[in-house]
Amino acid sequence: MIPFNSPTMVGHELEYVREVLGSAKWCGDGPFTHRCEKWLEQHFGAKRVLLTTSCTDALEMSALLTDIQPGDEVIVPSFTFVSSINAFVLRGARPIFVDVRADTVNIDEKLIEKKITPRTKAIVVVHYAGVACAMDEVSRIAHRHGITVIEDNAHGLFASYRGARLGTLARMSTLSFHETKNISCGEGGALILNDERDIERAEVLREKGTNRRRFMRGQVDKYTWVDVGSSFLPSDVNAAILLAQLEKHDSIQTRRHEIWREYADGIAKWCAHHDVKQPTIPAGCEHSAHMYYLIAPSLDFRSRFMAHLKNHGVATAFHYQSLHLSDMGRRYGGREGDCPVTEKMSDSLVRLPMWNGLTREQVANVIAAVNSF
Numbered sequence: 166m167i168p169f170n171s172p173t174m175v176g177h178e179l180e181y182v183r184e185v186l187g188s189a190k191w192c193g194d195g196p197f198t199h200r201c202e203k204w205l206e207q208h209f210g211a212k213r214v215l216l217t218t219s220c221t222d223a224l225e226m227s228a229l230l231t232d233i234q235p236g237d238e239v240i241v242p243s244f245t246f247v248s249s250i251n252a253f254v255l256r257g258a259r260p261i262f263v264d265v266r267a268d269t270v271n272i273d274e275k276l277i278e279k280k281i282t283p284r285t286k287a288i289v290v291v292h293y294a295g296v297a298c299a300m301d302e303v304s305r306i307a308h309r310h311g312i313t314v315i316e317d318n319a320h321g322l323f324a325s326y327r328g329a330r331l332g333t334l335a336r337m338s339t340l341s342f343h344e345t346k347n348i349s350c351g352e353g354g355a356l357i358l359n360d361e362r363d364i365e366r367a368e369v370l371r372e373k374g375t376n377r378r379r380f381m382r383g384q385v386d387k388y389t390w391v392d393v394g395s396s397f398l399p400s401d402v403n404a405a406i407l408l409a410q411l412e413k414h415d416s417i418q419t420r421r422h423e424i425w426r427e428y429a430d431g432i433a434k435w436c437a438h439h440d441v442k443q444p445t446i447p448a449g450c451e452h453s454a455h456m457y458y459l460i461a462p463s464l465d466f467r468s469r470f471m472a473h474l475k476n477h478g479v480a481t482a483f484h485y486q487s488l489h490l491s492d493m494g495r496r497y498g499g500r501e502g503d504c505p506v507t508e509k510m511s512d513s514l515v516r517l518p519m520w521n522g523l524t525r526e527q528v529a530n531v532i533a534a535v536n537s538f
């Protein structure tokens with residue numbers, strides 16, 4: 166069976182982990198954490214990057230930093246992972262679900278403005294499959310209404326929009342280093358801060374609400390509890406794995422783009438013949454080769470297609486189920502028909518295996534399996 170995903174070692178992972186375990190510092194904020202943060206700060210040109218234990222944690226920090234209060238409204242696409250909105254609901258926010266575009270599967274920017282009320286505090290955008298949302302339009306709307314934008318960039322490391330890296334297009338953005346992502350350390354994430362004014366509070370929130378960071382820098386002579394917070398920082402063991410992967414990002418990305426392109430070319434005719442849609446990459450967007458998805462004409466087609474590929478030794482996966490129709494979504498008033506494109510995507514989108522360790526032979530087998538359906 167060709168797995169849907171398989172995390173792959175690419176460089177110095179074992180050596181770096183051994184280095185941490187041989188040192189007297191296994192906890193967070195050690196030398197590898199600092200090296201990863203510096204690497205990412207340079208990559209993004211960010212004011213500050215803080216490693217976290219997951220993208221979920223980075224989103225929770227975003228909710229704290231944007232000072233979400235009970236009753237505030239947060240706009241989010243219905244077609245996303247639960248953490249994109251749960252982080253805000255945890256602070257008492259009400260989720261406002263917006264449908265996605267049929268071409269990019271990203272939040273439909275044309276639907277955002279009519280959802281804005283005096284209670285709207287934030288818009289969370291998700292660059293699905295590492296293809297940028299229409300950020301110029303989203304930013305214009307947000308600016309007009311004085312609303313904060315947060316990029317959930319779990320899929321979009323190394324992607325860009327009109328020449329700017331995804332993750333640099335809003336006040337803050339989040340990354341995931343879960344084992345399914347392009348760069349992985351098992352579980353991990355990062356908060357990218359693009360506004361200097363967020364740095365000090367973010368450091369406190371991540372250190373259980375204490376000013377320990379200022380103490381470590383010698384700026385105060387003892388550290389104390391100064392704000393709310395939690396333990397969002399990962400151990401240096403995770404950071405050691407992460408650094409090894411970041412160092413090899415060029416070869417990882419090159420391989421992922423090769424696979425993506427081979428799929429796109431190898432099944433194009435079959436897709437046209439079966440009314441199956443391949444991903445759309447709008448002009449001005451460079452994608453991250455995070456995933457390769459197809460949009461089937463119906464749920465029945467998708468079920469038969471997935472069973473066929475399984476019988477041919479290829480694992481596939483569908484993706485998000487509409488959040489507005491989840492048990493929680495319904496508690497906030499979600500109903501069938503609210504987000505018709507999202508509902509269709511939940512039933513028709515299917516993802517092919519995508520990881521940098523896939524061999525040429527495996528890619529050829531996936532393509533052959535698709536073409537034989």
Ligand SMILES: Cc1ncc(COP(=O)(O)O)c(C=O)c1O
Pocket residue numbers: 218219220221222245246248249291317319320340341342343353354
């Ligand atoms: C869009 C999006 N946001 C957030 C997350 C959560 O990431 P993590 O598992 O690192 O918390 C995911 C998970 O895949 C995701 O797809």
